[in-house]
Amino acid sequence: MNASPRPPPALRIAPLQRVRTLFFASVPNGVATLFMLWLLWQIVPAAWRYFVTDALTAPADIKQCVQAGGFCWSFVQDRWRQILFGTFPYTEHWRAGLACVVFLSLIVVTLLALGAPTGRRRLRLVGLAWAAGLALIAALMYGGVFGLVPVQSRLWAGLPLTLMLAAVGTGLGFVLGVALALARREGPPLIRWLAVAYIEFLRGVPLISLLFVASILLPLLLPPGVDVDKLVRTLLAFALFFAAYMAEALRGGLAAVPQGQKDAAAALGLGWWRMQWLVVMPQALRVVVPSLVNIFIAAFKDTSLVVVISMMDLLGTANIARSDAAWWGLYIEPYVFIGAIYLCGCTAMAAYSRHIERRMAKGAA
Amino acid sequence: MPQRAQRSALSRLWGQPRVRATVWQVGTGLAVLAALLWFQGNLAANLARRSLDLGFDFLWGPASFELGDNPVGYAAGDSFLLAFAAGLGNTLQVAAIGIALTACTGVAVALLRLSHNPLTAGAAKLYVEIARNTPLLLQLMFWHQLIVRVLPGPRLAWNPVPGVFLSNRGLIVPVLGWQPAFGWALAALALGIVLAVMARRRIAWLLPVLLPLGALASAQPMAFDVPVLRGFNFAGGTTLSPEMVALVWALVFYQGSFAAETIRGGILGVPKGLTEAAASLGLSRAKATRLVVMPLALRIAIPPLTSQFMSLTKNSSLAVAIGYPDLVRVSNVAISETGRAVECIVITLAVYLVLSLATALAMNGWNARLLQRGT
Numbered sequence: 001m002n003a004s005p006r007p008p009p010a011l012r013i014a015p016l017q018r019v020r021t022l023f024f025a026s027v028p029n030g031v032a033t034l035f036m037l038w039l040l041w042q043i044v045p046a047a048w049r050y051f052v053t054d055a056l057t058a059p060a061d062i063k064q065c066v067q068a069g070g071f072c073w074s075f076v077q078d079r080w081r082q083i084l085f086g087t088f089p090y091t092e093h094w095r096a097g098l099a100c101v102v103f104l105s106l107i108v109v110t111l112l113a114l115g116a117p118t119g120r121r122r123l124r125l126v127g128l129a130w131a132a133g134l135a136l137i138a139a140l141m142y143g144g145v146f147g148l149v150p151v152q153s154r155l156w157a158g159l160p161l162t163l164m165l166a167a168v169g170t171g172l173g174f175v176l177g178v179a180l181a182l183a184r185r186e187g188p189p190l191i192r193w194l195a196v197a198y199i200e201f202l203r204g205v206p207l208i209s210l211l212f213v214a215s216i217l218l219p220l221l222l223p224p225g226v227d228v229d230k231l232v233r234t235l236l237a238f239a240l241f242f243a244a245y246m247a248e249a250l251r252g253g254l255a256a257v258p259q260g261q262k263d264a265a266a267a268l269g270l271g272w273w274r275m276q277w278l279v280v281m282p283q284a285l286r287v288v289v290p291s292l293v294n295i296f297i298a299a300f301k302d303t304s305l306v307v308v309i310s311m312m313d314l315l316g317t318a319n320i321a322r323s324d325a326a327w328w329g330l331y332i333e334p335y336v337f338i339g340a341i342y343l344c345g346c347t348a349m350a351a352y353s354r355h356i357e358r359r360m361a362k363g364a365a
Numbered sequence: 366m367p368q369r370a371q372r373s374a375l376s377r378l379w380g381q382p383r384v385r386a387t388v389w390q391v392g393t394g395l396a397v398l399a400a401l402l403w404f405q406g407n408l409a410a411n412l413a414r415r416s417l418d419l420g421f422d423f424l425w426g427p428a429s430f431e432l433g434d435n436p437v438g439y440a441a442g443d444s445f446l447l448a449f450a451a452g453l454g455n456t457l458q459v460a461a462i463g464i465a466l467t468a469c470t471g472v473a474v475a476l477l478r479l480s481h482n483p484l485t486a487g488a489a490k491l492y493v494e495i496a497r498n499t500p501l502l503l504q505l506m507f508w509h510q511l512i513v514r515v516l517p518g519p520r521l522a523w524n525p526v527p528g529v530f531l532s533n534r535g536l537i538v539p540v541l542g543w544q545p546a547f548g549w550a551l552a553a554l555a556l557g558i559v560l561a562v563m564a565r566r567r568i569a570w571l572l573p574v575l576l577p578l579g580a581l582a583s584a585q586p587m588a589f590d591v592p593v594l595r596g597f598n599f600a601g602g603t604t605l606s607p608e609m610v611a612l613v614w615a616l617v618f619y620q621g622s623f624a625a626e627t628i629r630g631g632i633l634g635v636p637k638g639l640t641e642a643a644a645s646l647g648l649s650r651a652k653a654t655r656l657v658v659m660p661l662a663l664r665i666a667i668p669p670l671t672s673q674f675m676s677l678t679k680n681s682s683l684a685v686a687i688g689y690p691d692l693v694r695v696s697n698v699a700i701s702e703t704g705r706a707v708e709c710i711v712i713t714l715a716v717y718l719v720l721s722l723a724t725a726l727a728m729n730g731w732n733a734r735l736l737q738r739g740t
């Protein structure tokens with residue numbers, strides 16, 4: 001006889017039971033399940049065919065790709081450098097690539113430093129890293145030093161341009177945003193009023209029209225003969241635009257700092273500036289890190305709007321590659337390629353932002 | 366202390382908060398004023414150099430460009446003012462349709478994401494992640510290309526529902542010929558709703574259904590203006606251009622994901638005790654959602670939703686990238702036709718600003734009323 005106890009029957013039924021409660025708990029739920037299964041049945045094999053079976057991985061031309069009817073990997077193989085670096089001189093692409101790597105490391109370092117319960121010393125290190133990194137990037141992109149061939153800024157395109165607009169635009173925007181938030185919350189009436197007017201104005205207009213201001217109107221507002229580089233004007237537009245959103249986020253953080261902290265700082269004899277810098281700002285910043293990361297994600301996506309003022313960021317170079325005669329007729333491949341880049345970057349940052357938020361919620365509880 | 370005695374009168378004055386505030390304000394005010402004057406001087410010099418002047422008189426002059434269908438009925442030869450009105454009309458039209466569809470998408474996706482069914486929840490999450498984490502302009506260009514390239518010409522147009530055609534000319538839908546009976550039906554609907562609310566009986570909600578049906582019974586046979594394929598294009602019905610379809614679709618696809626997350630946040634923000642109370646009263650999950658959770662969740666979600674709807678309106682300006690004649694595109698075309706960059710950009714900025722501020726004021730008023738009621 002078998003002496004070992006038989007497993008309780010419930011265990012054997014459990015998986016089925018679970019399936020029932022999860023997928024067929026009610027009639028609508030069952031219908032939804034069946035519908036989703038049908039949808040998967042339709043989509044998964046089709047996607048497999050499109051991306052794998054019917055896709056050509058070996059070098060092929062447009063005709064063969066269209067005939068095969070799948071995703072044209074050979075387009076990506078042929079044009080990825082053009083999409084990533086655009087009009088940057090072909091032989092110097094390594095410089096643009098290196099600049100991207102530096103940018104990405106700077107962004108990662110900043111996010112990690114912001115996410116950690118920071119000390120001011122670490123923030124100072126991040127600041128130093130940015131100064132060194134930006135100098136390196138400028139050397140790589142402009143050239144003219146260390147025997148590098150000079151490259152004009154209007155030839156900058158693709159991923160380096162996207163990263164530059166997002167990182168430098170929001171970086172400058174952050175500095176201005178801090179000033180605006182302080183002015184709106186603490187300033188005397190006229191300064192507060194000016195800050196409110198600025199913030200509400202910038203938040204009330206679309207970014208596109210601001211880019212038109214930078215590309216069409218701003219040259220008219222500068223002294224005749226003064227010609228500011230278009231890249232600089234666009235960077236300025238991004239900084240001015242996102243400063244307003246940063247200021248609003250920071251205002252929430254400033255409001256979260258208890259009055260007692262300020263009173264204590266005043267009792268210690270700290271003046272207004274030192275109180276803000278040493279006591280208020282660090283606490284306010286910590287609260288708003290997730291919102292700041294979200295603004296950066298928005299900025300990273302919104303850099304694509306510069307194609308409207310005919311600058312060649314990642315989306316611009318993808319459009320160029322799409323309208324190339326050699327690959328005429330393709331339109332899914334370039335968009336899927338750069339879409340994947342944006343998706344990876346934004347999803348990673350969003351996940352990180354949620355992680356910080358969760359940790360903060362846990363710390364508060 | 367000797368040190369204090371040595372402090373000059375000036376530094377003592379600086380020590381007073383009120384003096385300091387005044388100095389700061391005067392300084393800032395002067396700096397802003399100086400910057401504005403500097404800009405104005407440069408602008409005057411630049412315009413003089415190009416022998417241009419400032420002024421809005423050009424708005425009454427005739428514009429020579431075509432804009433396609435628009436709610437104002439602008440056509441080439443009409444004034445620039447009418448052209449701007451047409452652009453604004455197009456912007457508002459896209460925004461209105463987009464907001465309505467985004468709200469529906471948001472609620473539906475939020476509920477799907479919260480459902481206990483892993484399949485639907487997973488699908489909703491996948492959609493939200495893809496839509497939120499890629500640029501709107503990329504999505505817009507993709508959908509636009511897809512519509513223009515993949516959809517067949519009018520002769521082979523997709524015909525999902527009788528009378529509705531989807532082709533690379535856009536979406537062609539039938540329009541209902543208006544007749545007085547519809548007016549009666551609308552009146553009957555309103556009356557039915559009022560009666561049902563007054564009766565406070567569930568059965569009374571049949572009234573708003575039955576009364577309009579009764580009114581419609583007196584109607585002429587429905588006269589739909591159904592589109593028909595004639596030659597190489599459609600006759601009858603109304604045509605929504607491919608650009609408009611792509612724009613609305615992309616806006617709803619993108620903003621719907623944000624709306625879904627906001628509404629989901631609102632639903633999760635409803636205290637658990639209320640849901641449990643509803644369950645212990647014997648309400649089914651669907652009923653508890655409809656009667657208890659949603660009203661409270663929407664109250665939490667509506668302020669952020671309003672700002673999202675506002676950003677949808679502002680984002681509709683991306684239309685310029687695919688050539689849909691919205692306000693920004695009209696302004697651009699007008700700039701290239703008249704060279705009046707300053708005026709056209711100022712008009713665009715002012716219109717969006719007025720829209721945003723009006724929305725914000727309405728929202729603040731609504732919030733204040735809610736707070737007053739204390740609910």
